[in-house]
Amino acid sequence: MKNKIVRFGVSLDSVLLEAFDQQIEGRHYTNRSEAIRDLIRRELVREEWEESDREVMGTVTMVYDHHVKGLSERLLHLQHDFTGRIVTSMHVHIDHHNC
Numbered sequence: 001m002k003n004k005i006v007r008f009g010v011s012l013d014s015v016l017l018e019a020f021d022q023q024i025e026g027r028h029y030t031n032r033s034e035a036i037r038d039l040i041r042r043e044l045v046r047e048e049w050e051e052s053d054r055e056v057m058g059t060v061t062m063v064y065d066h067h068v069k070g071l072s073e074r075l076l077h078l079q080h081d082f083t084g085r086i087v088t089s090m091h092v093h094i095d096h097h098n099c
Helices: 014-026 032-051 071-081
Strands: none
Touching (some): 014 032
């Protein structure tokens, strides 16, 4: 069954709406609906994580200059220090300097 789009109205104080519009512009949303959907999803996920005793997973993505002396070794040591928490890593070359 395909999800059906439902339209509904929202009333906001004009100052709050202006601040929201500035935020969604800064985040490059194409419209308010898209931003509101993300806010709702984010809140539902946050609530589920806080109220659940289930294990959750996440990712950390870093872009770094691999020419920085000692950085690769420091990242490797962090992985070893957090064995069990960091279960895998991936090294991707973006360009000549950045990974």
